[in-house]
Amino acid sequence: MAATVDTSDAKKHHKRTFTGFAHQDLKKERAKWSKETLALWEKYGASEPVDKDGFQKSFIRHVTTTLARSSLNVDNFSAYQATAHTVRDRLIERWNVTQQAHTLKDPKRVYYFSLEFLLGRSLDNALLNLDLKEQFGEGVKELGFRMEDVLEQEVDAALGNGGLGRLAACYMDSLATLDYPAWGYGLRYTYGIFQQRLKDGYQMEFPDYWLNFDNPWELQRLDIAIEIRFGGSVSKYTDENGHIRSRWEGGDAVQAVAYDVPIPGYGTKNCINIRLWSSKPKRQFDLSRFNEGEYEQAVQEQMKAENITAVLYPNDNHMVGKELRLKQQYFWVAASLSDIIRRFKKTERDWDQFPEKVAIQLNDTHPTLAIVELQRILVDEEGLNWDDAWDIVTRTFAFTNHTVLPEAMEKWPVPMVEYLLPRHMQIIFDVNLFFLQKVEQQYPNDRDVLARMSIIEEATPQFVRMAHLAVVGSHRVNGVAALHSNLIKTTIFKDFVKYFGADKFENKTNGITPRRWLHQANPKLSELITEALGHKKWLKDLNLLKNLEQHVKNKDFRRRWIAVKHSNKVRLAEYIKSKTGIDVNPNSLFDVQVKRIHEYKRQFMNILGVIHRYHELKSLTPEERQNVVPRVVIFGGKAAPGYYIAKLVIKLINNVSAVVNADESIEDLLKVVFIPDYNVSLAEIIIPASDISQHISTAGTEASGTSNMKFVLNGGLILGTVDGANIEIHEEIGDDNIFLYRNVPIDPALQSVITSIETGNFGDARIFSPLINTLTFGKDYYLISDDFGSYLDAQKLVDEAYKDQDDWSKKSILCTARMGFFSSDRAIREYAEQIWEVKPVPVQPE
Numbered sequence: 001m002a003a004t005v006d007t008s009d010a011k012k013h014h015k016r017t018f019t020g021f022a023h024q025d026l027k028k029e030r031a032k033w034s035k036e037t038l039a040l041w042e043k044y045g046a047s048e049p050v051d052k053d054g055f056q057k058s059f060i061r062h063v064t065t066t067l068a069r070s071s072l073n074v075d076n077f078s079a080y081q082a083t084a085h086t087v088r089d090r091l092i093e094r095w096n097v098t099q100q101a102h103t104l105k106d107p108k109r110v111y112y113f114s115l116e117f118l119l120g121r122s123l124d125n126a127l128l129n130l131d132l133k134e135q136f137g138e139g140v141k142e143l144g145f146r147m148e149d150v151l152e153q154e155v156d157a158a159l160g161n162g163g164l165g166r167l168a169a170c171y172m173d174s175l176a177t178l179d180y181p182a183w184g185y186g187l188r189y190t191y192g193i194f195q196q197r198l199k200d201g202y203q204m205e206f207p208d209y210w211l212n213f214d215n216p217w218e219l220q221r222l223d224i225a226i227e228i229r230f231g232g233s234v235s236k237y238t239d240e241n242g243h244i245r246s247r248w249e250g251g252d253a254v255q256a257v258a259y260d261v262p263i264p265g266y267g268t269k270n271c272i273n274i275r276l277w278s279s280k281p282k283r284q285f286d287l288s289r290f291n292e293g294e295y296e297q298a299v300q301e302q303m304k305a306e307n308i309t310a311v312l313y314p315n316d317n318h319m320v321g322k323e324l325r326l327k328q329q330y331f332w333v334a335a336s337l338s339d340i341i342r343r344f345k346k347t348e349r350d351w352d353q354f355p356e357k358v359a360i361q362l363n364d365t366h367p368t369l370a371i372v373e374l375q376r377i378l379v380d381e382e383g384l385n386w387d388d389a390w391d392i393v394t395r396t397f398a399f400t401n402h403t404v405l406p407e408a409m410e411k412w413p414v415p416m417v418e419y420l421l422p423r424h425m426q427i428i429f430d431v432n433l434f435f436l437q438k439v440e441q442q443y444p445n446d447r448d449v450l451a452r453m454s455i456i457e458e459a460t461p462q463f464v465r466m467a468h469l470a471v472v473g474s475h476r477v478n479g480v481a482a483l484h485s486n487l488i489k490t491t492i493f494k495d496f497v498k499y500f501g502a503d504k505f506e507n508k509t510n511g512i513t514p515r516r517w518l519h520q521a522n523p524k525l526s527e528l529i530t531e532a533l534g535h536k537k538w539l540k541d542l543n544l545l546k547n548l549e550q551h552v553k554n555k556d557f558r559r560r561w562i563a564v565k566h567s568n569k570v571r572l573a574e575y576i577k578s579k580t581g582i583d584v585n586p587n588s589l590f591d592v593q594v595k596r597i598h599e600y601k602r603q604f605m606n607i608l609g610v611i612h613r614y615h616e617l618k619s620l621t622p623e624e625r626q627n628v629v630p631r632v633v634i635f636g637g638k639a640a641p642g643y644y645i646a647k648l649v650i651k652l653i654n655n656v657s658a659v660v661n662a663d664e665s666i667e668d669l670l671k672v673v674f675i676p677d678y679n680v681s682l683a684e685i686i687i688p689a690s691d692i693s694q695h696i697s698t699a700g701t702e703a704s705g706t707s708n709m710k711f712v713l714n715g716g717l718i719l720g721t722v723d724g725a726n727i728e729i730h731e732e733i734g735d736d737n738i739f740l741y742r743n744v745p746i747d748p749a750l751q752s753v754i755t756s757i758e759t760g761n762f763g764d765a766r767i768f769s770p771l772i773n774t775l776t777f778g779k780d781y782y783l784i785s786d787d788f789g790s791y792l793d794a795q796k797l798v799d800e801a802y803k804d805q806d807d808w809s810k811k812s813i814l815c816t817a818r819m820g821f822f823s824s825d826r827a828i829r830e831y832a833e834q835i836w837e838v839k840p841v842p843v844q845p846e
């Protein structure tokens with residue numbers, strides 16, 4: 001790109017001599033079209049009908065042309081594909097209209113940078129958000145298929161590990177629904193989170209090659225390809241104005257190719273975009289090498305480039321310092337920023353207006369290099385002076401912190417950054433130098449504070465602390481629940497709060513989208529609520545659920561409420577039977593813990609409690625058993641493949657399950673189930689069926705949690721610790737509708753459970769000794785022994801409460817009624833108004 005730059009005047013050189021936008025030229029061309037030509041575009045550009053007939057016509061056209069099949073050769077999967085392509089066409093129309101409107105109106109846009117988008121399936125969601133499910137459902141039925149079967153054909157888009165990735169997906173749904181001009185930016189991994197299967201009770205991992213069949217929910221943008229450099233060196237030169245500047249050159253280049261995923265809002269024409277980047281080699285083949293007979297080497301380089309976006313790293317709340325991961329991060333932020341800057345430049349504005357047109361939200365520290373990359377572009381390529389550039393950078397970015405766990409804090413060895421990104425390493429050192437100089441002015445002679453706040457950790461080798469870089473380079477920092485936001489201000493960012501002032505640090509309590517997590521996952525409850533409230537407006541204003549409270553005293557309503565829960569439990573029982581062969585009775589209390597397997601989440605404590613319950617059951621007389629509430633304890637979740645202790649927890653759960661389920665002496669008073677391969681689609685079946693769910697992290701370790709919100713929204717009660725968003729859920733729904741417990745010291749019941757495992761009652765005791773050891777030898781980092789007694793007490797309260805089914809139904813209704821606050825719409829509005837300063841841009845006023 002040719003740009004002459006005058007660096008003598010910081011303001012003046014913002015004006016670039018930048019001409020010739022393809023888009024402007026095309027506009028002029030189009031102005032020359034004849035009336036007849038324009039009329040054709042009008043006539044055939046109008047969207048196709050979205051009624052039953054229109055659906056069937058489009059379905060059959062896609063079967064015969066897109067899929068090249070005949071009516072004799074259409075199975076459920078083809079029916080899914082044809083339905084998906086029909087919906088895709090509608091999405092693309094909306095996507096086009098939305099993007100055109102945004103280009104025309106040129107509002108401030110928000111860009112959500114997330115390494116993970118855990119979207120799950122798209123078809124049902126799109127049908128509901130576009131309000132096409134009824135028409136298309138009937139249409140598909142007349143063509144000989146059942147919509148349930150068709151929906152079941154879709155594979156999950158699982159480009160995320162857990163809560164962080166699912167949060168990004170919920171936020172996209174809300175941004176679209178609330179008409180915000182927003183884009184997500186991420187990576188198009190060839191392999192999503194691994195598939196989990198069980199062998200002999202152990203977790204086995206299998207690749208998730210989700211693109212095996214075509215993916216109708218993405219649009220390949222071959223015209224958008226951006227070159228990304230790695231390695232090379234930095235040279236200095238003097239520009240025409242006598243200023244010394246840096247130039248990053250050499251190294252290897254790969255290409256970032258764009259894939260767009262349309263995200264439709266609910267009850268609006270707005271359809272936003274997630275742009276995912278895929279890595280490709282710069283050239284298909286290095287021809288010179290090919291001619292010299294180095295065919296294999298040329299092909300290998302191609303493969304190396306494609307490696308960058310091949311796999312999602314399968315760690316949740318844990319940093320593993322792999323070089324390829326750092327390459328992913330830079331590849332992603334460099335491509336995204338280049339794209340954003342290209343869009344900004346079309347408007348021919350001055351650089352100092354960049355933060356008035358662009359807000360970038362960093363979902364955790366993964367995209368922190370974007371801060372450095374923007375500074376590099378502004379200083380090295382655009383010729384701005386350092387201070388002006390840094391002012392633009394810090395006004396653009398805001399940072400969401402997701403954890404305080406030490407093992408999750410991202411830090412990269414300086415030599416690794418230097419080797420992959422030599423110019424960025426220089427810039428990081430300079431940012432740090434200027435920052436620490438200012439800190440020193442404020443705290444003269446305090447070496448300790450400089451060491452604590454430095455972006456560089458002084459060790460051998462040195463490390464770059466990404467969280468410090470993110471705080472220094474952003475204008476706002478937020479935690480994800482009230483407790484967590486306060487915690488970061490008094491722990492990891494304490495010095496930064498003193499230096500920058502408390503105003504820079506905010507709370508934005510997480511939320512979930514009620515469209516997917518109630519309307520889609522629990523259609524019967526959604527219908528009952530709509531009938532009771534007399535409208536569907538609650539789907540866009542979740543606070544309206546408050547009006548359900550008046551129905552609590554209506555006995556018939558309570559009966560119907562319980563009937564819905566029961567039918568969801570029957571649905572889950574059937575699923576459990578089909579996947580595990582285990583029979584569970586839907587009249588039992590369903591006690592669920594589904595989430596990533598992690599020591600801090602304490603699935604271990606849960607299974608120890610199950611063993612305790614089992615022992616107690618066996619010691620009861622037949623009369624005493626009459627009084628027992630039957631329970632099904634359900635687990636689900638993946639352990640990181642390299643997380644040995646977490647994988648042992650899965651094995652212990654499965655061994656306990658085998659022993660307990662086979663013990664006829666306790667009948668079906670206790671069943672234990674581990675459902676393999678927990679993902680979004682499974683969550684949609686499990687969550688509506690829960691009576692109690694467990695959120696029992698060690699206090700201070702779970703930043704927010706979001707599945708806690710999903711369960712309560714579906715009328716499930718919580719058994720939890722005073723941690724993360726549990727605290728705010730408690731404030732909203734009240735003492736009577738949640739079972740929270742706090743630490744009390746050591747309980748003797750724990751010893752007898754441990755002894756039982758060590759005696760071999762649950763299989764070969766030797767394999768579990770590393771797990772038992774985490775509790776003893778003065779370790780027990782996650783305080784299971786401290787909390788075990790009060791945990792069992794809370795479980796007793798659950799059993800007692802469940803005996804009064806009518807009272808339980810009141811609690812359940814109140815849970816749902818009081819969850820309005822936890823809509824992701826509320827969270828997104830807060831971000832938009834208080835951090836991004838962006839406004840809704842309705843595509844078509846209603």
Ligand SMILES: *Cc1c(COP(=O)(O)O)cnc(C)c1O
Nearest residue numbers: 162163595679680683705706707
């Ligand atoms: C909501 C969700 C999570 C997050 O669960 P937490 O209990 O908050 O950790 C993880 N995985 C999936 C599939 C989810 O839908």
